Amino acid sequence: MSERQIRYSFGPVPSRRLGKSLGINNIPAKVCSYSCLYCQVGRTTAMQIERRPFYKVEAIVNDVRNRVEQARKENANIDFLTFVPDGEPTLDVNLGKEITLLKTLGFPVGVITNSSLIWRDDVRSELAHADWVSLKMDAVREPDWRRINRPYRALSLSTILDGALEFAKTFSGKLVTETMLVQGGDENNAHFSEIADFLSRLRPSVAYLSVPIRPPAEKGVHGPDESTLNRAFQIIGEKVARMEYLIGYEGDAFASTGDIEKDLLSITAVHPMRREAVSKFLAQAGATWAVVERLLARAELAETAYEGHQFYLRKFKENIEQRMPSAGQSSLSRVMGGKERHGKK
Numbered sequence: 001m002s003e004r005q006i007r008y009s010f011g012p013v014p015s016r017r018l019g020k021s022l023g024i025n026n027i028p029a030k031v032c033s034y035s036c037l038y039c040q041v042g043r044t045t046a047m048q049i050e051r052r053p054f055y056k057v058e059a060i061v062n063d064v065r066n067r068v069e070q071a072r073k074e075n076a077n078i079d080f081l082t083f084v085p086d087g088e089p090t091l092d093v094n095l096g097k098e099i100t101l102l103k104t105l106g107f108p109v110g111v112i113t114n115s116s117l118i119w120r121d122d123v124r125s126e127l128a129h130a131d132w133v134s135l136k137m138d139a140v141r142e143p144d145w146r147r148i149n150r151p152y153r154a155l156s157l158s159t160i161l162d163g164a165l166e167f168a169k170t171f172s173g174k175l176v177t178e179t180m181l182v183q184g185g186d187e188n189n190a191h192f193s194e195i196a197d198f199l200s201r202l203r204p205s206v207a208y209l210s211v212p213i214r215p216p217a218e219k220g221v222h223g224p225d226e227s228t229l230n231r232a233f234q235i236i237g238e239k240v241a242r243m244e245y246l247i248g249y250e251g252d253a254f255a256s257t258g259d260i261e262k263d264l265l266s267i268t269a270v271h272p273m274r275r276e277a278v279s280k281f282l283a284q285a286g287a288t289w290a291v292v293e294r295l296l297a298r299a300e301l302a303e304t305a306y307e308g309h310q311f312y313l314r315k316f317k318e319n320i321e322q323r324m325p326s327a328g329q330s331s332l333s334r335v336m337g338g339k340e341r342h343g344k345k
């Protein structure tokens with residue numbers, strides 16, 4: 001494809017973390033330093049860790065500028081310009097220049113990275129220009145990391161974790177993390193505690209916990225069941241200031257719509273709720289427990305126990321089919337629909 005035909009940006013699209021996000025592709029699809037089991041854009045075809053230029057900086061910036069102008073004409077809101085390619089954005093040696101130039105358009109800039117190159121001084125200093133950075137933190141033990149993220153062989157997890165801590169010390173923007181859980185991984189409490197310990201040192205503004213909700217690169221890869229997800233949430237949540245699910249619902253969490261079912265689903269898509277909290281919430285809205293029974297019967301809500309408490313959380317597995325793109329959907333909207341991942345990312 002010639003450079004003139006490449007679309008470097010898309011959207012703005014709704015993002016639960018960033019509002020209306022105009023996405024930026026600064027890397028060709030599947031050029032990555034990882035080949036995650038759960039990657040929702042397929043297997044990595046060009047595995048690499050050398051940073052290099054992929055596209056002309058001006059071509060990316062002009063494309064974004066045109067899209068911003070178009071959005072303005074259509075009165076479409078933009079809250080963030082976000083690097084979210086179907087590969088690893090920090091492989092682009094021009095990332096720092098692009099962030100700096102894009103900031104002149106007047107919007108905050110975000111980068112969603114798999115963290116694999118955060119040990120490099122140049123990557124840290126380029127990311128420092130961004131306003132919001134999301135670091136992938138799926139595992140803190142080498143064997144888990146190699147099995148889940150299938151990194152480029154020469155990478156070292158301890159170096160990456162040290163680099164992340166170094167970045168967190170000086171980054172003045174908003175730092176968040178994303179931890180993807182897959183079934184069949186190490187789902188014991190010790191594993192979650194180790195992730196919790198590391199995140200407590202990193203101190204992200206928000207630590208997101210996610211599960212694969214779209215077809216992954218490898219068949220048979222699924223998210224864990226709701227009880228494991230809730231257990232991970234409780235254990236990690238004890239050590240980080242703010243923890244949220246990122247399981248694919250771009251709804252307006254906590255915004256009351258007046259529809260009690262929708263409101264309960266929105267909240268539990270972000271936080272599991274204890275039985276007592278649900279009861280209080282229903283009572284305040286003048287509703288009864290029948291609402292919960294209906295949602296459980298429709299398998300939209302899951303009920304699970306942890307340490308003597310009953311928790312309710314939004315069910316995600318049964319919604320996979322609903323959320324998969326239909327055959328008639330355009331490739332652009334498919335790409336746009338998958339953007340709250342890096343798995344998403």
Ligand code: SF4
Pocket residue numbers: 032033034035036038039040041044086087088114342343345
């Ligand atoms: S999920 Fe992200 S980091 Fe993992 S292989 Fe896919 S693009 Fe690379």
